[in-house]
Amino acid sequence: MAADAGGRGPGIPRVLSIAGSDPSGGAGIQADLKSIAAMGGYGMCAITALTAQNTRGVTAVHTPPPEFLAAQLEAVGSDITVDAVKIGMLADTEVIRTVGEWLARTRPGVVVLDPVMVATSGDRLLAPDAEDALRCLLAQAHLVTPNLPELAALLGEPTAASWDKALDQGRRLSERTGAVVLVKGGHLEGAACPDALVDARVAGSGSVVELPGTRVDTRNTHGTGCSLSSALATVQARTGDWARSLAVVKEWLRGALEASDELEVGHGHGPVHHFHHARAAVPLAPGEFAESLWRDAEKVRAEIAALPFVSELSAGTLSPEDFAYYLAQDALYLNAYSRVLARASALAPSEAEQAFWAEGSRVCLEVEAELHRTWLAHHPAEASQRAMGPVTKAYTDHLLAVSASGSYAVLAAAVLPCYWIYAEVGAALSGRHAARADPGDHPYGAWIGTYADEAFAEATRRAVAFTDAAGRSGSGAERAAMREAFGASAVYEREFFDAPRRFA
Numbered sequence: 001m002a003a004d005a006g007g008r009g010p011g012i013p014r015v016l017s018i019a020g021s022d023p024s025g026g027a028g029i030q031a032d033l034k035s036i037a038a039m040g041g042y043g044m045c046a047i048t049a050l051t052a053q054n055t056r057g058v059t060a061v062h063t064p065p066p067e068f069l070a071a072q073l074e075a076v077g078s079d080i081t082v083d084a085v086k087i088g089m090l091a092d093t094e095v096i097r098t099v100g101e102w103l104a105r106t107r108p109g110v111v112v113l114d115p116v117m118v119a120t121s122g123d124r125l126l127a128p129d130a131e132d133a134l135r136c137l138l139a140q141a142h143l144v145t146p147n148l149p150e151l152a153a154l155l156g157e158p159t160a161a162s163w164d165k166a167l168d169q170g171r172r173l174s175e176r177t178g179a180v181v182l183v184k185g186g187h188l189e190g191a192a193c194p195d196a197l198v199d200a201r202v203a204g205s206g207s208v209v210e211l212p213g214t215r216v217d218t219r220n221t222h223g224t225g226c227s228l229s230s231a232l233a234t235v236q237a238r239t240g241d242w243a244r245s246l247a248v249v250k251e252w253l254r255g256a257l258e259a260s261d262e263l264e265v266g267h268g269h270g271p272v273h274h275f276h277h278a279r280a281a282v283p284l285a286p287g288e289f290a291e292s293l294w295r296d297a298e299k300v301r302a303e304i305a306a307l308p309f310v311s312e313l314s315a316g317t318l319s320p321e322d323f324a325y326y327l328a329q330d331a332l333y334l335n336a337y338s339r340v341l342a343r344a345s346a347l348a349p350s351e352a353e354q355a356f357w358a359e360g361s362r363v364c365l366e367v368e369a370e371l372h373r374t375w376l377a378h379h380p381a382e383a384s385q386r387a388m389g390p391v392t393k394a395y396t397d398h399l400l401a402v403s404a405s406g407s408y409a410v411l412a413a414a415v416l417p418c419y420w421i422y423a424e425v426g427a428a429l430s431g432r433h434a435a436r437a438d439p440g441d442h443p444y445g446a447w448i449g450t451y452a453d454e455a456f457a458e459a460t461r462r463a464v465a466f467t468d469a470a471g472r473s474g475s476g477a478e479r480a481a482m483r484e485a486f487g488a489s490a491v492y493e494r495e496f497f498d499a500p501r502r503f504a
């Protein structure tokens, strides 16, 4: 291939992906088209193979006749100027031969070859007898982007166990092929996730340009190699400088990995969020974010409504021991919750929010004291038993951990279920109680009456509104963290109501 892959300047690069299809949209041509668009290019694709796969793995591969691939390449190439090509899954020898012939004829200015062999799931995407043909094709690329197992397989060696050994393998592959090799750190162990461009044609230390990176803690890495290589082809068509292109793309990919939780796609290794950097086309309406949190917790809320604790409390058949356990744990919980609300007040971005959470914190202590003065005074044994039960401990540890993380928005989401779910349970209980023919006889009637407190209902509405506003103005990554914190607290609410049955 030509020694250097030049850039065409500020126009919109027309980038052709020659790759396989992933119907789940995370890898293959689907990832390539998103990445090319995310980098400001115009994406096209010639499909080498169709896979049936999702975030858990590949279940089938169909490779159309090579003549059909040749027809796709001819259709694109005969009409459209191709500024850059990204090559991904090639399936078998015939496909490789077809692509090789087309490259030799058209000689595109930028060719990035991602030598896809085996998916992360362990499924083969290249026939074992096609590896030699793939080795030969590498010489027709400007940049080759193997992951560590692919790099080793291309050299016929074991996978490098250290970064230095990987760089050495990259240098030897570059020597053999004449292409620049991007050595990728995605498969390394540990917190570091570097990448390095290795060009054996350059003498001395300039032959390795390393970009350090830290590992994003996520399992959503499906299609990172596809996304990286197609994004690099796109940016390179504009800059003509691999090191500059890699710096831009690595930063973007990091953001895509960080925001990947927002997508909630699949149950295995999910895709990255290719458009994390683009602002939402339709901004969230007031209330919309909070409603989505509420909807996400629908199953847990239904489970709470169906708990024996709730129905027995409502019917008055709850054992006094279970009730006393609940009250004692509630008192302990409220004390910790008060501190967490005080932290929300300290982090709050406005005086209104600061005052709101501070007042919530004060009220918690007041309710805790009231519990001891009234209900727990009738259960001195429970009241004197000050140890936190396992659920109370886990719930308050979760809240304290979120409060230590320093994000006001995430903390607001974490404390919200205690308002919102409690208010929902209270409304159901007090509604049922008020409808009874003999509400006066109920052993827990006075307690249930406290649920109907209008001041608490109003505080809940304000807590919902503040959390919603924090979510709407936050980043995508922040909203994902808020969802996680809200969901975890909702589960702890369920466990808290169920704890008397398990631990009293």
Ligand SMILES: Nc1ncnc2c1ncn2[C@@H]1O[C@H](COP(=O)(O)OP(=O)(O)O)[C@@H](O)[C@H]1O
Residues within 6 Å of the ligand: 146, 147, 148, 184, 185, 186, 187, 193, 194, 195, 213, 214, 215, 216, 217, 218, 221, 223, 224, 225, 226, 228, 250, 253, 254, 257
């Ligand atoms: N958890 C992660 N955090 C940050 N970057 C990552 C992570 N996983 C992969 N990458 C980056 O994604 C790109 C693809 O890397 P890699 O996973 O090694 O390739 P492949 O997807 O082909 O197996 C590289 O730039 C690598 O540094």
Ligand SMILES: Cc1ncc(COP(=O)(O)OP(=O)(O)O)c(N)n1
Residues within 6 Å of the ligand: 019, 020, 021, 022, 027, 028, 029, 051, 088, 089, 116, 118, 119, 120, 121, 125, 221, 222, 223, 224, 225, 226, 227
């Ligand atoms: C159709 C298709 N092409 C390539 C891959 C491999 O994707 P890659 O980005 O190398 O990484 P994983 O998805 O395997 O993590 C694929 N799965 N499907």
